Amino acid sequence: MGCIPSKLAENKSLPLEVAENKLRPAGPGYDDFSILASETPFAANEVETLHELYRKLSTSIVKDGFIQKEELHFALFRNINRRNLFVDRVFDLFDVNKNGHIDFGEFIRSLSIFHPKTSEAVKVKYAFKLYDLRHTGYIEHEEECNESTSICVNLGKLNVLNSWKVYSPPLQLKEMVFAMLNESDLALSDDVVETIVDKTFVEADSKGDGRIDMEEWEEYVGKNPSVLKNMTLPYLLCCITQELNDRKNDDVGGDDYRRKYDFSKDTRDYEAVEQIVPRKPLDRDILLEPIIVNPKVELASEIWNMIHSSYDGLDSGHYPIRSAEGTGGAYFMLDSTGQKYVSVFKPIDEEPMAVNNPRGLPSSLDGEGLKKGTRVGQGAFREVAAYILDHPISGHRTLFGDEKGFAGVPPTVMVNCLHKGFNHSGDFTAKIGSLQMFMENSGSCEDMGPGAFPVNEVHKITVLDMRLANADRHAGNILISKEEENGQAVLIPIDHGYCLPTSFEDCTFEWLYWPQARQHYSPETIDYIKSLDAEEDIALLQFHGWDLPVECARTLQISTMLLKKGVDRGMTPFAIGSLMCRESLNKDSVIEGIVQEALDSVLPGTSEATFLDAVSYVMDQRLDEIANSIS
Secondary structure, eight states: OOOOOGGGGGOOOOOHHHHHHHSOOOOTTTTOHHHHHHHSSSOHHHHHHHHHHHHHHHTSSSOSSSBOHHHHHHHHHSOTTOOOHHHHHHHHHHOTTOSSSBOHHHHHHHHGGGSTTSOHHHHHHHHHHHHOTTOSSSEESOOOOOGGGOEEEESSOTTOOSOEEEEOSOHHHHHHHHHHTTTOOOOOOHHHHHHHHHHHHHHHOTTOSSEEOHHHHHHHHHHOGGGGGGGOOTTHHHHHHHHHHHHHHTOTTOOSSEEEOOSSSOSSSOOOEEEOOOOOOGGGOOEEEEOOOOTTOOOOHHHHHHHHHHHHHHHTTOOOEEOSSSSSOOEEEEOTTSSSEEEEEEEGGGSTTSTTOTTOOOOOSSSBOSSTTOBTTOHHHHHHHHHHHSOOTTSOTTTSTTSOOSSOOOOEEEEEEEOTTSOOSSSOOOEEEEEEEOOOOSOBGGGSOGGGSOHHHHHHHHHHHHHHTOSOBOGGGEEEEEOTTTOOEEEEEOOOTTOSOSSSTTOOBGGGGSGGGGSOOOHHHHHHHHHOOHHHHHHHHHHTTOOOOHHHHHHHHHHHHHHHHHHHTTOOHHHHHHHHSOSBTTBOOHHHHHHHHHHHHSOTTOOHHHHHHHHHHHHHHHHHHHHHHHO
16 A cells, blocks of 8 residues: 655656666765755655664664664564565665665665655666576576575565465576465465476576576566555655654644655555645644545545534544444544534554554454455555445435445444544554444344345445445344334444455455345446446446555456446345355355466466456356256
């Protein structure tokens, strides 16, 4: 997830020559913040913030003010003995002076290579240097290697600690393959990797001379852009922005306007904007404001009313009331009278297994949430995404912002909120989280049997859950209300922090056991399902500031595909939903089998579009088999 630093409004891209010149030996003013800011995409205050990170790294093991190789390994893996070729090469390249450590100037200038705004040409050349282990100017097929120089390669991102495997040569080509498989959790045998390496080398070595030069590398990367995934650290800017926001919160005499930063997407599309949101001085220890990324986004009037009413409640001295239910921190916000709930706030740092979780749950060791395929601290984004993607029956959410969504997800927005009534452990700072409108209700579906629920009310939730591959739909997070006109029961879906996972392993739908799920969809619901477009949904989330991770985007596309294909074949919610849920913990669901079969049918490095075509083909076959077996 990337963030928008103030300087990046210039939307500049560093020329390759300038980037190379930045990586120079130390000289006068080498560590000066302003000089470093002028030579990199970072603003001066961002350089200052990164200095704090540098200070922590450089004193984690050896308190000498320089980053040693062991400190870099320890920061990434919490283990100074774990070896990783990628990290070794990064350290060597960061250590421009070749004196065995990284000083602050080297740290900033080298780190700028991984900045989202640094040009692709710079990243391509830098990546080539990473793989040119012997400094020959070529990526060569074989590297002399013995057991002591075998490498541990992470098939996931650098901060995922559960998918390591030791391999031997050839090193560079394996690294290229692993980069292409960067987003997968595949565990490949040595034989399979060797086969892939051979095929990859043949493709990259277009001149057929047994080695890859820069020209061939650039051509290869152009065809396989996923190779550069490790060359961009979009979440780097989130760390900077978070620190800057915290510092602003401590400034009592600050401006009445706050700069909004993007906490969820790459910075390519939007400039930093000044969102005019007056706020009270922070010496009152109160803050509540929306996080607005894209200036073109207009919040619905009901969301503004919710924010203002919630703030008025805090300003009137009414503390947030922590819910006694659930596994994370959720707070009911009162209006100015203190007699009415107006919203529910869920801070990201109080989510289940997060650092400030108030329920005493242990912190996640590898970042994975309670449900497979989810990440701690991302629940708030999913809460907001569920609202954004709950399109009204009349059309797109951006065109009908004040209209109720098809499934009735309550209005939800990302906010910054500060109050001492939250669970603070240490610093008293503002919290980022989701703010959802409180919905009047008479209880949840746990409080009564499903027989009285209207069919269309159940069906609208089935559509939402299958679209978003909800991993946590139970009777307790479906509220019951009544229409004022006729007293008919209305179901309200809440708690969508485990939607859009990276896999289908934990999909859970309570309504599968309800009789309404075995009835066919109405023509109106079928028309709504046919109007859904996963690509448009992904673009819509990006428009609102969340650049959906590729695995989550894949889940949305596949689940939407299954829902539409199932409806085309006249399948009921039960029939479709059963394909997405496991019968037992150790038996893959049908949709998992479809995805795996599609993965097995395509070559590594295949484009996402080609892979989805393979999924569609396999899915058609499987659905036809099911239909034939029933008939």
